Amino acid sequence: MLVGQESLCDFATIQAAVDALERLPSEEPAEIHILSGVYEESVRIYRSNLSLVGIGQVEIVMNRYARERDEHGNEIGTFATPTLFLGGSRLLVENIIIANTAGQGEKIGQALAVYAHCDLTVFRNCTLKGHQDTLFTGPLPPSPKRPTSKFGGVPLRERHARFRQLYQNCRIEGTVDFIFGGATAYFEQCEIRSLCRVEEGAVRPAYITAASTPQEQAYGYVFRDCYLTAAEDVPEASVYLGRPWREFAKTAFVHCRTGGHIHPVGWDNWNNPANERTVRYGEYGVKNAAELKGQRAPWTECTVEAGDMWSKEQVFGGISFFETGKLIFD
Template sequence: MGNFFNEAFVRNPLQFVIGKNKSCDFTSIQEALTHCSNIEKPITFIILSGEYNENIFLYQSNRKLLGIGTVRIIGNKYARQLDDHGCEIGTFQTATLFINAENVWMENIEIVNNAGHGEAVGQAVALYNEGNEVIFKNCLFKGFQDTICLGPLPDVQKDGTPFSKPEIIMDYPKNRVTFIHCYIEGTVDFIFGGGEAQFEGCELKSLNRPNNQPGYITAASTPNGKKGFLFSNCYITADPNVANVYLGRPWRPYANVTFSQCRVGSHIHSDRWDDWGKKENRETVTYRESKNSYFQKSPVKKIEWIQIETE
């Protein structure tokens, strides 16, 4: 993927500027993407500082979006919000940014869903990715419950009904995503889904929940045999007074998550992992910890059903 971005974008220097003043090509990010939807060659969009209150659907491959200064994309949709027929829109229609494309690079952009706590509004997604070979560098993702969803989703919901989600034009055999030096915050399952994702040098910050309820960083639904989530050299932090946060729980039985060489704060529950109330999940999940640094008030427990290397 690196060769693609280093060569193709230099070879085809098509570029547009998005901003709030008259000198820019577009004032809206979605307007710019839609206008260029029939252009197949690589395009770079320079986004000037400012707040962009819009929900974005990115279906075009071979795109770079580069923020200058403080660029904030803000949405406020939430799962309990009612549609025109009086029905709740559900989790996957709430994303501030939805991606169903390949070879996408986003840098220095803040993606926010500010609908509020899940206890009040239900899930509210900042990023929902159904793309492949997507890179985020120096980006911020802000929300509460379900901040980042990394597809693919399971075939059906746990009750057997289909998911309500944006139109997926292209199904990719792999859904690989990389986060480099990004900041991600949330309360419950704030990084979840079935995608293959690598997080390098990122900060994962747990926010306060009402009534000091426990928090969960990951809720993977990894398909059987897939790689899942890898967190390497990350910083696991929290707001003041946050406690009893778990590294993860399995949204589906083959959840696969690894934390390697991370700095883990004292807000993490001494058990570190939760089985979502089903002991049978312990037979199928793959949870690994390797060479992490734990800042705990009490010794770190050894959990027999988790693969741990604590050297």
């Protein structure tokens, strides 16, 4: 299927193409190609076995935010805000910019660009733009932190046994916890760009990751050969590598390059010292590990050696991601 504004296209919007495919059996692979343009829409995809490929410069844009009010006057919440929602498995998203342009601040709150409630999924050559909570990698934790609250948001039709995602050559930007969730997610040669966090007129500390890795899951977030950059107005030593959204968070940076915006301590316990005993946070393949280790939080790892345990093959347990974008499942 082809999406675009030209008369030769099958559909003018991405969601219309998705809806047409979701009326068909999902066992057979399907492809949606999107011509250059800005598509102002929220896209929900429940289908599996789907490739979503941009041709030229393709941007999906929406501006929903957590403190937006619904028709009853209630806040819609974080998980009702994504520009793109993915709920299936065996998915490819390639060469697409996905943005939530709601902005930041106390009146906005969280605003998702991507809600990746999906398994066996590849994002390749994509740019994800937002501020707080740019990318959520499912699954949701078993329950919210506050007993009286609920997650809400986009209805979930499929509960995957595992959530495995690969991000290749992507650019992901944001301010607070802008990569968060419970998936086993591998970021390969990505630019992870921190933006300046401003709240109540003041610059605040920022956090790249907020993993909620399930206790029984071997891997959470792995960043391999990534580049941690920052916008010009981000202060030196103001950004933390991560803090745990849940107590068994796992995050590793392997052979990554970091800018001066990263705080020397590196990691934060989210105001709960008990998290220090249960998280697994580390940096591996660090040339100046001996010097850096003395600055980093003592409950995290920082080593010169990386080892084979952080290879893509090891993390995904024998699943191969074919270089052309076709997925092969062993």
